[in-house]
Amino acid sequence: MDFGLSQELEMLRQSAREFAATRVAPLVERMEEDGKFPLELIPALGEEGYLGLTVPQNYDGLGMGYLARALVLEEIARVSCALAMALQVFHLGIEPVLAYGSEEQKAALLPPLARGERLATAAVTESGGGSDPTATQTRARREGDEWVLDGRKVFITNSHVADLFTVLARTGDDPPRFTAFLVEKDFPGFRPGREEHKVGMKGCNTGEVILDGCRVPADHVLGKEGDGLKVTLSAISEVGRSGMAACALGVLGAALEAATEYSRKRVLYGQPIARLEGIQWKLAQMSCDLEAARLLTYRACWLKDQGKRCDVEMAQAKLFATEAAIRGAKEAVDVFGGYGCMMEYPVQRYYRDAILLGPSAGTSDIMRVVIARALTR
Ligand SMILES: Cc1cc2nc3c(=O)[nH]c(=O)nc-3n(C[C@H](O)[C@H](O)[C@H](O)COP(=O)(O)OP(=O)(O)OC[C@H]3O[C@@H](n4cnc5c(N)ncnc54)[C@H](O)[C@@H]3O)c2cc1C
Structure with a gap:
């Protein structure tokens, strides 16, 4: 190795x-x-x-x-x-x-x-529930050389800045069929909807995408008609999840760095709080979590680079890294005491950002479902 x-x-x-x-x-x-x-x-x-x-x-x-x-x-x-x-x-x-x-x-x-x-961005989630893409209600019907899409996507990152959207839509009911479409922002019937105001990740645009009789040329189907779940979910599970895990590494690393530095400077009882065992335990745990999360994430990405199957490894990395980032950012806020709750110090931002790492590209519950399904298959 x-x-x-x-x-x-x-x-x-x-x-x-x-x-x-x-x-x-x-x-x-x-x-x-x-x-x-x-x-x-x-x-x-x-x-x-x-x-x-x-x-x-x-x-x-x-x-x-x-x-x-x-x-x-x-x-x-x-x-x-x-x-x-x-x-x-x-x-x-x-x-x-x-x-x-x-x-x-x-x-x-x-x-x-x-x-x-x-x-570019991917527009899959709808208000009916992101964890269950088979509940997708956005519909596409064929009209001559075009498809006509109607529906509304929510929580879409880059909704108002992207030019190209991979959109998942229902193209049949019995049995349910789904197809992925390449939708360009200047297609008739396409428009971004409302922009969300998130607790964190300020400056990253998240919002709705509205398809109102949106006309999409037939050559803008991505993959085969009926393969939409495979096309969109494989990208989310391998690229979306590793991306979220990598974002979590950055947040956790920043939280650990800030907490370590502050603990060396903040003096209580005549000595830096870095000497207090309770503070040391927090830092040690964050450091172990960061290393473990890195190993999981880098290995899952290495598997992807080798062209090997990596869906379970991506779910493990996403679950562990994002939860470690949320825990670690909270610990960093705690190490800062009252100052941790003040906007002048960055640890509150790390915590607010970390919370958003949870649902994006699938919640922790869904990661557990993926991992457990592979174990019990
Ligand atoms: C910041 C941010 C950016 C995002 N960007 C995008 C994007 O670019 N494109 C896109 O398509 N989507 C995007 N999403 C949407 C994201 O993928 C969904 O939020 C996520 O899939 C969860 O869907 P939901 O919010 O509808 O929750 P729901 O699916 O309604 O889940 C509600 C609760 O039920 C739990 N749950 C669901 N199923 C199970 C189960 N089987 N077992 C146990 N518990 C379960 C969930 O874990 C959760 O706690 C983004 C979300 C956020 C927050």
Whole structure:
């Protein structure tokens, strides 16, 4: 076993750390205040290759794969989980085209997505319940050379900034059939709905997507008609979940760093609180959780890079890493005492951001269902 990263991956991690410190950190305060996605960062993200990390080089991507992607997301999430979340869902939006797109679709869509000239997302969840995509009520009916889509998607990351949406719609009832469609924002009948006001990840746009008689050309079906659940759920389970796990690593790392530093400076009873065993136990637990979450996440991404099955490993990584981030961010708030509840200190942001890691790309309960199903199959 080799736990070391290649020189190439170490360099990528280092450059992502520098990018986060120099380009992202100065925007965080504004994002917290106005909640707006910093669109001006897109060209820089494109130039660095961070949008096309998983896109092959012949389509203008870096072609570095999913472990590389996790390292970049982790570094960006250490500074801004909101930006890392938006970035991870851009990758999630690209994934169904990579995995199921025809040659024509890939050649037309991937290069501008990898360069950051266009942005993608995946629109699956509906108000009837995200955990059960078979309850999807968005309908698509065929009319000549077009499909006509009607429905409403909720909680969609990048809903108001993306150009291309992979939309899951019902195309039959008995038996139920679902199909994935590539919907472009300027198609007639498409519009973003309301924007959500989340407790955290401020500056990452989340909202509704409305399809009101939306006309989609027949060549915009992704994969085969009737394969919609496979097309959308495989991307969510492998790319969405590893993305959330990587965001969790960043939040947990930042929380541990902040709590450690504060514990060295804060003096009680004539000594730094870092000397108190109760504080040390918290830091030690966070450190073990971070390492364990990293191992689970990196290994699951490595499996994906090897083209091996990794759905269960992705669920394990997502479950453990996101729950560890929520626990760790709460511990960091506690280490800061009353100051932890004040907006001037970043630990409250880590906690608010961490909570949102839970439901995205499937709740912890659903991760347990996936893992237990594999055990008892
Ligand atoms: C910040 C954020 C970003 C998101 N981005 C996107 C996006 O880009 N695209 C997209 O399509 N969706 C997105 N989502 C939606 C997300 O995938 C759903 O929130 C998630 O799947 C849960 O669905 P729900 O919120 O409807 O909860 P529900 O499905 O209604 O679940 C309610 C409760 O029931 C529990 N539950 C459900 N099934 C079981 C079970 N079998 N056993 C035990 N308990 C169960 C759940 O764990 C939860 O506690 C996002 C959500 C958030 C919060």
